[in-house]
Amino acid sequence: MHNNKVFLVTGAANGIGLAIAKQAISGGATVIASDINGDALEQSQKLLGEKYIPKISDASDPKAIEELVRFIETDFGRLDVLVNNAGAATLNNPETITEDVYDFQMNLLLKGPVFFVKYAAPLLRAANNGVVVNISSASAILQLPGYCPYGMAKEALVKFTEDCVITVPGIRHNVILPGVIDTLILNNTYGKDASDEFKKVVETSCPVPRLGTPDDIADGVLFLSSDQASYITGTQLLIDGGMSKMHVLSMSQTNT
Numbered sequence: 001m002h003n004n005k006v007f008l009v010t011g012a013a014n015g016i017g018l019a020i021a022k023q024a025i026s027g028g029a030t031v032i033a034s035d036i037n038g039d040a041l042e043q044s045q046k047l048l049g050e051k052y053i054p055k056i057s058d059a060s061d062p063k064a065i066e067e068l069v070r071f072i073e074t075d076f077g078r079l080d081v082l083v084n085n086a087g088a089a090t091l092n093n094p095e096t097i098t099e100d101v102y103d104f105q106m107n108l109l110l111k112g113p114v115f116f117v118k119y120a121a122p123l124l125r126a127a128n129n130g131v132v133v134n135i136s137s138a139s140a141i142l143q144l145p146g147y148c149p150y151g152m153a154k155e156a157l158v159k160f161t162e163d164c165v166i167t168v169p170g171i172r173h174n175v176i177l178p179g180v181i182d183t184l185i186l187n188n189t190y191g192k193d194a195s196d197e198f199k200k201v202v203e204t205s206c207p208v209p210r211l212g213t214p215d216d217i218a219d220g221v222l223f224l225s226s227d228q229a230s231y232i233t234g235t236q237l238l239i240d241g242g243m244s245k246m247h248v249l250s251m252s253q254t255n256t
C-alpha cells in the first residue's frame with residue numbers, strides 16, 4: 001500500500017509515532033523517525049530494522065526542522081508523507097501557568113508543525129500525492145480543565161490543517177483527533193495513580209469500552225496517507241471510541 005514511499009514521523013520513538021512507523025514499514029515504506037529520545041530511537045530501530053531511520057531532532061525547533069528536511073532531501077530525494085505527531089502534555093490553568101511552560105507547549109504542538117510544513121512542502125508537492133497528517137487531540141473539541149495551552153494548541157492545529165488545504169496547495173492535509181490512547185504520555189501527564197484511575201473510567205464508561213491503542217491511530221494515519229484517501233483533504237478524523245460524547249473526563253480537574 002505504501003511501497004517505496006518515504007514517511008517522516010515526528011515523535012516516532014514511542015507510542016503512537018512508533019505504531020505509525022511500524023505500520024508504514026509493513027506497508028513497504030521507509031520511515032525517517034525523528035525524536036529527542038535517542039535511547040528509545042535506538043531500541044525501536046532494533047525492533048523495526050533498516051527501514052526505520054532514527055534521527056535525533058527537536059520537533060519544536062525551526063532550525064532543527066529545516067536541517068532534518070534538508071537531510072531527507074539530500075539522502076532520500078523525496079518525501080511522500082509528513083506526520084506531525086511529536087507531543088507532550090502539561091497540566092496548567094491560566095492563573096498558574098508560567099511563560100516557559102506556555103512556550104514549551106506552543107512551540108512543540110503548534111510552531112513545530114507549521115515549520116515542518118514550511119520546509120517540507122516543496123518535497124511533498126514534488127511527490128505527487130504528498131500528504132500531511134497532523135496529530136491533534138480530542139481535547140481540541142472538549143472543554144478540559146487543566147489543558148491550557150495544550151487544548152488551545154491542538155485546536156489551532158486543526159485550524160492550521162484546514163487553512164493549509166488552500167494556502168499550501170498540491171498536498172493533501174488532514175488531522176486526527178485521538179481520544180485516550182494507552183501510551184507513556186498519560187503517566188507523564190497525570191502521574192501513575194491518577195492515570196490508572198482515568199484509564200479505568202474510560203474503559204468502563206466509553207461507548208467503546210476500552211482504551212485506544214497506538215495502532216487505532218496508526219490505522220487512521222495509514223488510511224489518510226494512502227491512495228484510497230486521494231479525495232480526502234481538510235478532514236478531521238476523530239478516533240476516540242465515542243469518548244468525546246461522554247462526560248467522563250472530570251477527574252482531570254484534580255490535577256490542575
Ligand SMILES: NC(=O)c1ccc[n+]([C@@H]2O[C@H](COP(=O)([O-])OP(=O)(O)OC[C@H]3O[C@@H](n4cnc5c(N)ncnc54)[C@H](O)[C@@H]3O)[C@@H](O)[C@H]2O)c1
Pocket residue numbers: 010011012013014015016017034035036037040057058059060085086087088089108135136137138177178179180181182183184185186
Ligand atoms: N496518548 C493519548 O491519549 C493522546 C491523546 C490525544 C493526542 N495525543 C497526541 O498524540 C501524539 C503522540 O503522543 P503519544 O501518546 O504517542 O505519547 P508518547 O509520550 O508515547 O510519545 C511522544 C513522543 O514524542 C517525543 N517528543 C517529545 N518532545 C519532542 C520534541 N521536542 N521533538 C521530538 N520528539 C519529541 C517523545 O520523546 C515521545 O517519543 C502527541 O502529539 C499527543 O499530544 C495523544
